Amino acid sequence: QKEVEQDPGPLSVPEGAIVSLNCTYSNSAFQYFMWYRQYSRKGPELLMYTYSSGNKEDGRFTAQVDKSSKYISLFIRDSQPSDSATYLCAMGGNTGNQFYFGTGTSLTVIP
Amino acid sequence: GAGVSQSPRYKVAKRGQDVALRCDPISGHVSLFWYQQALGQGPEFLTYFQNEAQLDKSGLPSDRFFAERPEGSVSTLKIQRTQQEDSAVYLCASSLYAQNYGYTFGSGTRLTVV
Numbered sequence: 001q002k003e004v005e006q007d008p009g010p011l012s013v014p015e016g017a018i019v020s021l022n023c024t025y026s027n028s029a030f031q032y033f034m035w036y037r038q039y040s041r042k043g044p045e046l047l048m049y050t051y052s053s054g055n056k057e058d059g060r061f062t063a064q065v066d067k068s069s070k071y072i073s074l075f076i077r078d079s080q081p082s083d084s085a086t087y088l089c090a091m092g093g094n095t096g097n098q099f100y101f102g103t104g105t106s107l108t109v110i111p
Numbered sequence: 112g113a114g115v116s117q118s119p120r121y122k123v124a125k126r127g128q129d130v131a132l133r134c135d136p137i138s139g140h141v142s143l144f145w146y147q148q149a150l151g152q153g154p155e156f157l158t159y160f161q162n163e164a165q166l167d168k169s170g171l172p173s174d175r176f177f178a179e180r181p182e183g184s185v186s187t188l189k190i191q192r193t194q195q196e197d198s199a200v201y202l203c204a205s206s207l208y209a210q211n212y213g214y215t216f217g218s219g220t221r222l223t224v225v
Contacts, residue, residue, distance in 0.1 A: 034213045043202055043216030044154065088153050097167050101153030
């Protein structure tokens with residue numbers, strides 16, 4: 001079983017839709033949770049960073065962490081064609097220095 | 112510089128050839144990471160440096176992989192006797208802090224072994 005599971009999609013939505021992206025994980029020691037956006041042939045770009053449980057909002061993006069269910073989500077409101085990319089969840093614990101990434105979900109926002 | 116810079120952007124190597132991939136982190140960043148991203152997969156950890164010290168190399172897949180950061184800034188990932196399964200994008204990332212905060216990735220080096 002992989003440390004982090006993420007549905008690869010692809011996901012296709014009309015412009016203006018609300019997008020929900022999710023990851024599950026198995027390691028209860030994870031405390032740091034991140035969402036990265038990766039455009040084709042580019043490196044991942046950090047979108048959201050959350051420590052422990054709870055919600056965090058930044059503009060059109062909301063990240064949620066439910067540690068009891070080992071489940072994290074990223075919501076994108078009023079999606080735009082420029083949001084079309086692969087979204088990667090990543091997480092890590094207090095020990096060690098690596099982050100564990102999901103496989104990424106490919107999102108296309110259709111104008 | 113403004114971001115993490117990696118070179119070359121693309122590298123084609125014949126099987127058995129040695130390659131060296133370079134990473135220039137953001138100036139002053141303490142932490143430096145190398146990740147390997149296979150096609151259609153998420154990045155997988157290779158190794159971590161704090162300044163010039165390689166504190167974690169648990170992700171290096173074999174002894175053909177070697178990384179260094181001798182002066183605590185530029186890092187080089189070397190792969191000896193490349194094999195087809197080494198074909199991937201190699202991503203470098205750096206962070207200002209020596210802790211588990213989100214870090215900044217470079218655009219990667221796409222290695223193709225033929």
